[in-house]
Every structure is written in structure tokens, then in C-alpha cells.
Amino acid sequence: MSGALKDAAIRVERPAKTLRELALDKVREAIVNGYFRPGDRLVERDLCAQLGVSRTVVREVLRHLESEGLVANLPNKGPIVAQLDIEEAKQIYEIRGALEGMAARLCAERGSPEIVAALEESLSAIRSSYRDQDMAGVLANTSSFYQTLFTMVDRHVAWGVVNLLTVRINHLRSMTIKTERRDIEGPAQMSKIVDAIRRGDGEGAQRAAMDHVAAASAIAEAVLSAQKPAE
Amino acid sequence: MSGALKDAAIRVERPAKTLRELALDKVREAIVNGYFRPGDRLVERDLCAQLGVSRTVVREVLRHLESEGLVANLPNKGPIVAQLDIEEAKQIYEIRGALEGMAARLCAERGSPEIVAALEESLSAIRSSYRDQDMAGVLANTSSFYQTLFTMVDRHVAWGVVNLLTVRINHLRSMTIKTERRDIEGPAQMSKIVDAIRRGDGEGAQRAAMDHVAAASAIAEAVLSAQKPAE
DNA sequence: CTACAGTATTTGGTAGGCCATAATACGATT
């Protein structure tokens, strides 16, 4: 999102986000990075106050988040932040494996150097974020790595699906990347994906991508089952 | 939608569902089976009148359908029924291939006879629906075939994703199943999936599932590109 | 200490109104 507004720009202004979209982003973010914890009730009127908007807007936002799977609605009790159980998390990782594997294979089969270059750029950004202990940066750059994987072969729908699912496990992601040695192994696994793509090895690229999320899934499972009993 | 309401006296009328959900289903159905056509504007106040509910409800419904991809929102112009372009449809079929292939493989690897039995039941229901020219039945039973595939190995999330995507191409589905010889080839392809599962051949099951949606995708593409120029 | 009645909270849903913007119709001016 660059602020391009120079010459020849018939496009004068930004889409002017509606209040609703602003609120949606705010609440989603609040959930995703833990300001609202799983199981917390999301009382409409409280949200109105906190966001400074009307119930109309809040209700639409809650509906939207509900269909994203971030919010669950107990009948006659109201919306709460969805709880992520371990089984669901595993399934989400599995689906990501299938789709990212597919995208990786397509990238390899296309065999365009631009793809490899773009992926390598993201990858090195990830490595440097790890060096700086910038965990938010790691997440963002990992995301852009995968975005490249999907969009370079024009798989926008699949990318949308992956994104939709990913928000639901976001807090897991931020835990997995902080685990021991993940700073080395994570990029190494992703590097394998890139290597296979460079070789034009579709099968290998797919396997490497699936291995990467499988590893993440295993870590997530360990993290989840370690913290469940404590809670 | 069965009209079961007679006996069972206690069973008064427990809507369980909120008005909102009722309205959501109604509108979704109206879109899915073509009462509202792609590109049609969905004017809030008109919908209020047609559904007999308040704007609040209508707006929530529209938001929900928007996040399902059935409705698009033009800034400053309002919601319209989403247009399905051919590229997007192909991507949806591709994703279904990946996920249904995954599910089929898992079914084969589990190797439980109940799965095979359940799938065969759906399959024969499909065949008999074809015999009766009951196209709605074909769709419903096909859906239940795949539902079995996913839920028998507890992949509810993936099934949810497939469902989400499927509504967007529903009218394509209803056209593909009506094409020449689809009454024979469709079930034959699905039968191959079942056979592979029975053999415990994960690889084969995956391939068969992917072949089946690939065939559907090819037909859909033909149908779409045939009707586009006319329009 | 329990049971129960009353009270508060909160959702689900309704009604209606206000404002901003886009499109369209309608003039008025040249």
C-alpha cells in the first residue's frame, strides 16, 4: 500500500474506509493479538463504548468475525471470542499444507526466475527479522513469502482461504516462531521450498511446503498441549 | 427442507434459529438458485420489505454473505450479487480438488469398511436421482458423498471450507450435472474414488478425487465460456 | 441455609431518523 498519488492519477483519493471496516479491523486485531482472550465475552454495548461507534456497526462487525470463525455465538448469551481447540488447529495446519503445497508445486512448474527472486527476498527478510528479534516482522515476512507463493501463480482465492484460516491460529503462529531453534529451522525449511522451485521440481516443492507446515503444526500441538493443563 | 410438523405434540415450534439466520438462509438460497442474478443490486430497504424484517437484520445478512463471497459491495453504491468469473471458478475447483483429494486419501488410509459403505450408499442415491431426472437430488446426494468423505475422517474444517466455496459455484454445478453423459461419467468417476478407498490405495483415491473435480471444472469452463459471449 | 421472587443485564429485533453521496432530472444560460 504505497501512497502513490503523483501525476496521471485519475484516482485521487483512497477508498475512504467506512467506519465499519475500521471497527472490524480494530476488533479483529484485538482478538488476534490477544487483547481479547479466547472465551471472553464480547458485550455489544461495551464494544460500542470502547470503539466509539453504534450498536449497528458493532453488530455487523461481530457477524463478520463470526463468519470468519474468530467469534462464536452462544444462543441467547451472546458472542465470545472463539476458543481454538487443538483438533481444529491441526486441521487448519493440514489444509494450509495442502494449499501451500499446491501453490509451491505450481510455482515450480512455472519456473519463472522472478518467483524465485521474490521468495528469496522475503526469506532473507525473515532471517533478518529473526536476527533483530523482531517477531512481528517474522510473521509479516512469512506471510508475504506465502503471499508471493500464491499470487505469483494467480491463486488469489486459495490465498484468501489460507488467510482466513490463518487468523484463527495467529496466536499459535506467534508462539511457534519463538520456539527453540525455529529461527534456524524455519528459514531452512522454506529455503528448501525455494530450492525445489528453482530446480523446477514440482513434487519436491510441494513436499517441502507440506513439511514446513507439518513442522509448524507439530510445534503448535506441543505448545497447545503444554499450556492446556496449566489452564 | 421437509415440512415435518405434524405429530410429536410437544414439538411446538422451536425456531432455535434466530430470525437473522432464517433470513440469511433465505437470501443465500435466493442467490444460489438464481432468484437474484449476478450483478443484481440488493437494495437494503427492498430486502426489508421482501423478507419482512428490519434493516438491522438485512444488513447483518448482507455482511455475512459478503464474507462468504456471494455478495460484493461496491463503495458508495451498495451490495450486489457477486459475479463469478471463469478464473475464479477454476480456482475454486482446483482448491476443491486439493482438499477432496486429501480427504479421499485419508479415507483410504484409514481403511474402514463403514466409510466405503456410506460412500456407496450416497453413490447409489446419486445414480437413482439421475434416473429420476431429479437434479436437486443429484446435487444433494453428491454433497452428502463429499460430506461423508470429510466427516468420516473428522475433517470438519476442510468440509466447511469446501462448502463455503461450493455455494459460490452452485449454479455452475447445477449446469455441469446436466451435461451430456454426466449421468454416467460422474458416478463412474466417483466410483473410482470408492474403489481406491476400498483397496486402501491412498494415492489412487487422491488422484481419482482430483480427476473428478478436474472433469467438473473442465465442463464448467466450457459452459461458462459458451454462455459469456451470448451475454 | 435454602428457595424463591424480584431485579438487572444483555441479546435479538424493531422503528425511525439524520447525513453524505451518486445519479438523475430539470432548468437556465449562453
Next chain:
DNA sequence: AATCGTATTATGGCCTACCAAATACTGTAG
């Protein structure tokens, strides 16, 4: 007649206020 404002309308976005029903809470009477 063609063009250039200017009402009007339609509509989305947003708000306030209200009500009914379900749920949770609380204090009191027995």
C-alpha cells in the same frame, strides 16, 4: 441546441431509542 449548474431522489452508512425474552444476579423470607 448544447452545455453547465442545480434540485431531487435513491440509497448506503450510521445513529438513537425502544421493546421483549432469556439469563444471571441478589436479597430476603422461611
